[in-house]
Amino acid sequence: MRLSFLAAGLALLLVSGTVWAAGEEEGAAASDRVTITYMRPEHPSSPIDPQAPVYEAIREALNIDLQIEAIPSGDFNAKVQLLLGTAQLPDIARLRQQQVNDFADSGVFLPLNDPVKNQAPDLWAYIDAIPDAKKTFVDGTMYYVPQMDSFQKLLAPIPMIRRDLLDDLGLEMPDSFDELYETLAALKREFPDSQPWTVRGGTRNLLNRAAFPMGMGWSIHWVPSEQRWVYGTVKPEFKAILEYFRDAYADGVLDPDFAINSSSQWHEKLGSGKSLFYYDNMTFGLNYTLSLRQVKPDALFWPVPVMENSLGTRQNFSYPRHWLSGGFAVASDSKHHDRIMELFNWMAHGDGLLITNWGIEGEHWHRVNGEIEALPEVLDTYRGASDPQRAMRSSIGTGLLQFSLIVDQKPIYYYDPPEVSDWYAQVQADPNMHLPVLPPPFNEEERERLKRLITDVDNILNPALDGFIVGTVSLDEFDNVMKQAIEAGAEEIEEIYNAAEARLR
C-alpha cells in the first residue's frame, strides 16, 4: 500500500514536471515576426523583466520578439566561455572586450563593419564620431558595437572623507597626501578602534585608485603629461608610494584587512563608522552618510579635492566616458542579421533612441520646453525604493543595464540629493581630472606576447606588493622583485603598448 502511494507520488511529480515544462514552451510566431535571443549579465540592482514596456515597444515597432537570457553577473563569464566554446552564442550578446578578443578569430562573431555601415548608418555615425571606439576593433574589424553615451556626468574614483569628524576635531580638509596621512593619523588617535582608510578589492584596487594621484600609476597606464604608456609598478617613484602605505599599515591608518576585504565588509565598515575614508566611487558616500546619520545626525562624507603628491603634481583619473570595453556582439550563425541591423539602427536614432532610454512618451516621459523630462508620477513611484533610479529603469526596461546602445544617463540623476550634484560639479570643474585612455588595438602577435608577459610580471609583483605593505618583504627584497619584473618583461609591455599607440596615431 505504502509502495503504491510512493509510486503514485513519484508519477505525480514527474507529470507535474512535464506539464510545468510544457507550459513554458514558446508559442507559435507570426510569419513576419522573428524571435531574437539577447543575452546579457543581469546586474543585481537592475533585474530584467522581459515584459517591461520597452521590450513590448520593440515588439510593436519592429515585430521583433526579444527572448532575453539574463545571466547572474557573478557567473556570466563561466556561461559565456561555455557558449563561445560550443559556438552556441545567442543572436545578440552583451560581452566584455576581453571575451570578444579571445574568440574573435574563431568565427563565432559576425564582423560588423559593413553591416553597421550599410544597414545601421545612424549607429555608425555615433561610432565614427568617437575616436576611441576604433580601439575596440580587432585587426580593424568591429566584432561588437561598443556601448556609448549621449549624455553622462563625469564620475570619478576620488578620496572621500568624514567631513563631520574633521569639523568636530577642528581639522582642515587635506590638500596633499602628506596632510591626508596626518589627518587620518589624527583620526586614528581620536578613535583608536577605527580603521580610517579602508579598501575593497585588495591591493590591486588600492593601488589602481590611489597610485596615479600619488605620482606613479599602478601597472600599465597612460600618463597624460608624457603622452605615453608607462608600467608604473617597476618605476623608482612607485617605491615611495608603497612606503607610504607600509607606514599607513604600521600606524593603523590603513585598514589591517585591506588585502582581503570583500565589498560587503567595505560597505559595512564605512556605513557603520568603523572606517572614515575611502578612495573609490564617490556616489557610495551618500549611502554611508545616510546610514551613519541614524547614529550621528550630522555625519557627512565629502570629496577631498585632488591632492598634491610628493612630486608636487595633482592628478586623478575619472571613470571613462562611454562603456567602450563592452558592447553587443552578434552571432555569425544567427538567421536574423538583417533584422538585428534594423533593430540596432532603430535604437540609435529617433523613437528607438528615446524609447530605450526613457520609455514610452506620455507614459513615462514628456517634453517640457522642448526638453525631455521623466513624468513626476513615474519618479514618485520609485522614490521609496532602495535604489530608485535603477528600480525605475529596470521596471521600464531602459538604460545602461537593460538594452540601450547609446545611453542617455540623465534619468539616473533625478533622485540625487543636492550633495551629490555638488560632488559631480566638483569633479567636473577640477582641472586635474583626466579621462582614462583605452589601450590601443594590438595585432595577434602582440596580444599573445602581452598575455604571457603580463602573467609573468603579475606573478612576480603581486604577491610582493602585499608583503611589502604588511612588512614581510623588506625594501631590499622589493628592489630585487622589481628587477625580476623588469627582466620578466615589464618594460617590454610598455614598448608594445607604445608601439601600438604610435601605430594608431
Add this chain to the structure above:
Amino acid sequence: MVTPRLRTAFSDRSLGSYSFDLINMALLLAVIFITLYPMYYIAIVSFSDGKEVLLGRVRFWPRGINLQSYQMVLRDDTVIRSLFNSILYTSVGTAINLVLSTLCAYPLSRRDFSGRKWLTLYVAITMFFQGGLIPLYLVVLQLGLLDTMWAIVLVPGINAFYMFIMRTYFQGQPTALHEAAIIDGANDIQILARIVVPLAKPIMATMLLFYAVQHWNSFFHALIFLTEKARYPLQLILRSVVVESTFEQMNDIGAATDFMVLEKTIRFSVIMVSTLPILLVYPFLQKYFVKGVMIGALKG
C-alpha cells in the same frame, strides 16, 4: 547530575587520565563551537535589528529582535518562485536518482549476473574520468533538454559513488531470500520491488538524503542549462545574494538609508530560508542515515 557509576569511574582514574579527558573535552567543545558558531551567527543576525548589526553589536545574542528582513525575503517573488523550483527539482531529481541507482545497483550486486565485473569497472571509470563540460552541454542541447527542468534532474541521474554504496548494501542481503523468492515464482523485478528494496530502508533513506542535499545545493547545472529566469532554483538566487553581496532587487525595501542598514540581515535571512528546508529533513532520516552509512561503509 553525576551518577554513582560515573563518580566511581572518575575516582578510580589517575589525575593524568582525568586531565587528558578534560583537555579532550575542552578541545572538542572548541571544535563544536567553531563548527556551529557561523550558522548560529547567521541565525542571530537574521533575527536582529539591522542597525545593531551594522554597528557590530551582534556577537552572541540577537539584539533588537525583529522579523522585518524575513518579511521582505518572503514577500519577494523571485525567492518564492525559486524556492518552489528548488523543491520541485529536489523532489523529482531525488526520485529519479533513487530509481536509477537502485536499478543499476541491484544487478551489479547479484553474483550470478554475467558481465558484472566489466560493467562495474565501466561504471567505476566514470568516477575518475568525465567527458567535460562542453560535451555535456552539447549532449543536453542535442537531446533538446536545454532550458527545461529535465536538464537539471536527468543530467545528475546517477552518482556512481552513491550507487556503489547501494550495491554494497544489497550484496549484504542473504542470498537465501532471493532463492526463496525464486522458488516462490518471483521474477527479478518482483524480487527487487518486494524483497530487496523493502529490506534496504536504511540505505534508501541515506541515499535519499545524499541525493536530496546534492540537488538542493546544486547551482551550476542550473546556471549553464537554464536561460529562463523563472526556472532558476533558489541556490542561484542565494549565490548572487552571497557572492555579489547584494539583494537590491527588492525594490520595496524602503529608503536607501534603510537598505544599507538592512542589507546584512536580509542576506542572512535568505541564507536561513534556503538552508532550513534541507536541514529539517535530517532529523526524520537520522536513524536510517547512521545505520545506512555504517553498513554501506563496512562491507566492501
